[in-house]
Amino acid sequence: MIRTPLRPLARVLDAREKGENPDAIVRENLRLRHEAMRDQARTRAEGRLFIMAVLFLCAFTVVGARMGTLAASVPQEPRMAATTGTAITAQRADIVDRNGNVLATNLATHALYAQPPHMIDHARAAAELVRIFPDLDEERLIKDFTGSRKFLWIKKKISPEQMQQVHEIGDPGLLFGPREMRLYPNGKLAAHVLGGTSFGREGVHSAEVIGVAGVEKAFDTFLRDPANEGEALRLSLDLTVQSAIRRVLYGGMKLLNAAGATAVMLDAHTGEVISLVSLPDFDPNDRPRPLTTGDAGDSPLFNRAVQGVYELGSTYKIFTAAQAMELGLVNAHTEVDANAPMKWGKHKIREFRNKNYGPKLSVTDVIVKSSNVGTANMALAIGKERQQEFLRRLGLFEPTPLELVEAPGAKPLLPKNWGDIHTITASYGHGISASPMHLASAYASLLNGGKLVKPSLLAGGAAPTGERIVSEDVSKASREMLRAVVTRGTASFGEVEGYAVAGKTGTADKPKPTGGYYDDKVIATFATVFPAHDPKYVLVVTLDEPSENSGTKPRRTAGWTAVPVAAEIIRRTAPLLGLRPEIEPATDFGVTLAGN
Incomplete structure (x- = not known):
């Protein structure tokens, strides 16, 4: 940038001839130079502030969108990423009778596990767990919690009520893993045909449901095949x-x-x-x-x-x-x-x-x-x-x-x-x-x-x-x-x-x-x-x-x-099967005459 001299010779000479003070020219030039520098600095600052405002707006938009997404999603326990092995497929098709009545289906539930290093009060947690699950051994739990173990399963399947009770214990070392369990809504009905299931491979966030008997095992591949797109296995049984x-x-x-x-x-x-x-x-x-x-x-x-x-x-x-x-x-x-x-x-x-x-x-x-x-x-x-x-x-x-x-x-x-x-x-x-x-x-x-x-x-x-x-x-x-x-x-x-x-x-x-x-x-x-x-x-x-x-x-x-x-x-x-009672055809036919 070409700067204007503070004491331009021509103007100084002209001022002296007219009897004016040449220092006024210097002061005026200094004022104009300072005003130009001030305007340039203001313009640069305004540009920087605009860029920062745009950046902050984008950042807050991203954070707000992410918070909205999290608020609208179902709460889940943190998952540990697996770097090896194949993914566990838990989804299993329903089993229905010949009329479409459900014989076996799936139920979303949770498993309960513990990470002892993150637990606060081992003895209290053990006592509360035994109160919720009477079949657990309190001494064994305390031994596991205070030992060298960093992870242990407590229950493979728990009800929503039990899950809430464990939540109320408030210990950060007690965690839940999502599970899909098999549900047989008719209880004992057709038990020997259906057989049953169990968990195969298990991870913190999922478990493999496999058939162990009956049609659950005989058709295990079909029931677990994602290519069937959830198509139900239709049996010939009539539930009624x-x-x-x-x-x-x-x-x-x-x-x-x-x-x-x-x-x-x-x-x-x-x-x-x-x-x-x-x-x-x-x-x-x-x-x-x-x-x-x-x-x-x-x-x-x-x-x-x-x-x-x-x-x-x-x-x-x-x-x-x-x-x-x-x-x-x-x-x-x-x-x-x-x-x-x-x-x-x-x-x-x-x-x-x-x-x-x-x-x-x-x-x-x-x-x-x-x-x-x-x-x-x-x-x-x-x-x-x-x-x-x-x-x-x-x-x-x-x-x-x-x-x-x-x-x-x-x-x-x-x-x-x-x-x-x-x-x-x-x-x-x-x-x-x-x-x-x-x-x-x-x-x-x-x-x-x-x-x-x-x-x-x-x-x-x-x-x-x-x-x-x-x-x-x-x-x-x-x-x-x-x-x-x-x-x-x-x-x-x-x-x-x-x-x-x-x-x-x-x-x-x-x-x-x-x-x-x-x-x-x-x-x-x-x-x-x-x-x-x-x-x-x-x-x-x-x-x-x-x-x-x-x-x-x-x-x-x-x-x-x-x-x-x-x-x-x-x-x-017979009536349930749609059979109407009939009069059997007679084998011999005869005519009976009746008088008046």
Whole structure:
């Protein structure tokens, strides 16, 4: 910048000529110079202040926006960043029944953990925690809090009320981690189907929920797959039917002093499992630990419908009769030898209570009266090879293909060396063991028109294979025989007016763990199909060690125990299934003339 001289020579000379003081020129120039410097400094300061104002405005805007975002968000505990390992995926799809009713879902909750170095009063915190969670050990907590540990879990799942109580302790070393837990809103209902879950990998801010039993484990990959976008797993169960059957079965088990009970209902044509109940049961929200001693069958975790393999007794007799008819050896009216006792080598085949229904019985009456001897003679005519092949085709030699992790381990028990005597005993359900689920699917395949079905827990599950087990005529004749069992045979208590129940009883002595059989313990089973003239559903009810004690002597046979329970189940559930009571078509027609 070019500065103006304070004493310009020309002006000084001019001032002297005019008699003026030259110092006034200096003072005036100094004033003008100072004013210019002042204006320049003011302009520079104003620019700086404007820039600072803009910067402060931006800073306060950012801070205010962040504060607003935090105020509008859900409060969460601080999270520790993980630098290694894969992210834990906790989200799990719902499980619903065939009508969309929720069987299993998720619930947001919290886990409680402690960081002892950040705690203020270890003893007080321990005492308060024990007050909130009585199952905790106060001395152990104090030892952990005052030791060298820097982190410890206190509770993996806590309720909102418990969380608030821990908050009120006010100790900064007690912290919460968000959790997603599995919730079963129906409690014990369908417990053995659902199974249960547990935590897998766990972190402070999340935990992996994994299936440990039932469909939760069988479909674990599907339920955890984010690609499914939360699509629910739809089961074939009907929640209302399941509830009704459990209520009736539980009452029957208590009234009949049974150690356990199970009921399976299938769609006769698709094999879909409408209901599966096993008692005693459990609450999957608080799944008990497996038994470490004693018989695993005594645990409430044991699924009697699938894992339990039993001698199912005379329920097998219809398989023998149906095969004999399919082979053309007999028809429903053919008379067979039923003269008891029957001698086979050193063995004697006897009837219940040493009765003798012989010397001859029609095939229908063999089933109606539940004749061991008549069934045995038909089995010998069939032969062991053909008998084994037929039972194998019915699925009674292999585990059921049911979508439960427990199913593959439930393999039927068969004779090691299948001789003629085993052909005889297997024909009436002794010396061979299977699960109630096996029996239900075999009855469905035999009685639905003769086409093989496989049980499934998925709604709209595996389509029937179309493989024919027996002809439609044999299937119909088998249903008519089983209908006669209810109308005039061993299952007379099974009649339900309007629903044409057909079925077969089975009472088998319960085997001892050490070998042999108990004299006063049985497995009582009633396998049914209804309506008999238009089969829709198959129901199998099995009671473990039942005893009906209203008379002078205990009555343990299926006709007195399993049959009335099954009848009440059908009476309660048939309307729920949309079945209207019908009047059975008469077999004979006549005209009656009435006078005036």
